[in-house]
Amino acid sequence: MAFCDDDDQWAPDKLSRQVAALGDGDFATCAIEVEYRDRRTPRLAGCDRVTVEQLARSRMAMLHSSSFLIRRTALTDSSRLGLVAEDAPGSQNEDWDLLFRAARRAPIVHVDQPLVRVLWGRTSHYAYEYATKISSLRWMMARHPEIHGCPPGAARVYGQLACWSAASGNRADAWRWTREAVRANWKEPRAAIALAALSRTVRVDQVLSALHRRGRGI
Known part of the structure; x- marks a missing residue:
């Protein structure tokens, strides 16, 4: 199939x-x-x-x-x-x-x-559905302990959770997930994106659009 x-x-x-x-x-x-x-x-x-x-x-x-x-x-x-x-x-x-x-x-x-x-970017219904993104990542972490056991992988997911939380206006969760990302891997770039969004230097959707032009995502 x-x-x-x-x-x-x-x-x-x-x-x-x-x-x-x-x-x-x-x-x-x-x-x-x-x-x-x-x-x-x-x-x-x-x-x-x-x-x-x-x-x-x-x-x-x-x-x-x-x-x-x-x-x-x-x-x-x-x-x-x-x-x-x-x-x-x-x-x-x-x-x-x-x-x-x-x-x-x-x-x-x-x-x-x-x-x-x-x-x-044409028909993606969930591109900016941040609450769904957060729920699905937490679902994955619960199902697959291998992610928790890999510091760079865990930091990547924590960084995404921080970005989506910041984009949805949940600053408390954004700070919490940013700290978790840095603890797991201080080089995690998504933590920096979340911090920039929290400081209102950039918007997450702007970063996402720029990355999409390079075939990448957050």
Whole structure:
């Protein structure tokens, strides 16, 4: 089975290259090309296998759900991988959760070529739904203790929580999550973004828009 959002595009050889790489595995991904306004940016993983440790350290945004190729028997068998989680807040981070569950069984096969074009900023309903972003990140932290156990990965999530809290006007939570991010990894750049937002030097949505132009997110 393969996933594709209705506003994304596959390269003609996307499936054939993934099938060839998959072998007897259950799960394959590929790199993506992000299209935002007038710019296209390739996002590569730099590897051909993805582990739980990598997913705990980084969301690995290039492993987009529109790149997923999953053996049907693994997806429908709860003793192997199982279906997409239905309780993910706002259906956010359900793809990251699925990647975690797959990588626990075996490293995920990855074709590190941008075989999917992902369109940003056109139909993303949740781009600025900060409360949903906060709920979904806390849901992920509760489900996957590996994130807590990886200081850089935990700091990244705490930094995101700080940014979304600042953007939603919850200054107390923004300060709390910023402190947690710095404690876990003082180099975490999202803590600096949150501090700038708290001091009203910048707005989070401005930073997010600038990063999107580079194929990145907070």
